[in-house]
Amino acid sequence: MQRTASQTVGPFFLDALVHDGDELIAKTGTAGQALVLEGNVFDGEGAPVNDAILEIFQADATGSYVADSPDARSGSLFTGFGRATTDKSGRFSFCTVYPGVSATDIDHAPHLNLMVFARGLVKPLVTRIHFEGDVHNAHDPILADVPTHRRTTLVARRDASNDSQVWRFDVRLQGKDETVFFEY
Numbered sequence: 144m145q146r147t148a149s150q151t152v153g154p155f156f157l158d159a160l161v162h163d164g165d166e167l168i169a170k171t172g173t174a175g176q177a178l179v180l181e182g183n184v185f186d187g188e189g190a191p192v193n194d195a196i197l198e199i200f201q202a203d204a205t206g207s208y209v210a211d212s213p214d215a216r217s218g219s220l221f222t223g224f225g226r227a228t229t230d231k232s233g234r235f236s237f238c239t240v241y242p243g244v245s246a247t248d249i250d251h252a253p254h255l256n257l258m259v260f261a262r263g264l265v266k267p268l269v270t271r272i273h274f275e276g277d278v279h280n281a282h283d284p285i286l287a288d289v290p291t292h293r294r295t296t297l298v299a300r301r302d303a304s305n306d307s308q309v310w311r312f313d314v315r316l317q318g319k320d321e322t323v324f325f326e327y
Contacts, residue, residue: 174240180199183314195261253277261316298312
């Protein structure tokens, strides 16, 4: 019996899974500090990945996860989930709010959960985005498990050249400064 060859996700998934507005996690009027997360996805050679999909799942400003709530799916101001694609320069962007400390995970610093889907990957890559300067980072158990010299790959920084609402986070799929990814 001959086995079927393994395949990575094909090019159809960009058109099938992403819709206009999916990158908008928090609409105007959502409680909390508005933020824009911008970044690029790079491959192992440092070239932009122009056909990746990124998904974010997060708590709202009070630390509540609402993505599974019927209210969140029915047009609420905050969905807790977003999806974006990269453009030809590997750039992506999300509009959301700064997450609060989760009531169920009080030891965890405010963060965004991120999944990356891209060509050449059989499974998505999973990581977290923490925020530079957040006082809770010092006690976060996930950050504590990551070697000190690698933690910077999990931290978004305020974009000094833009509005203070803009945070910058680049994803490096391989290479010297590869983003830390977690098994799930």
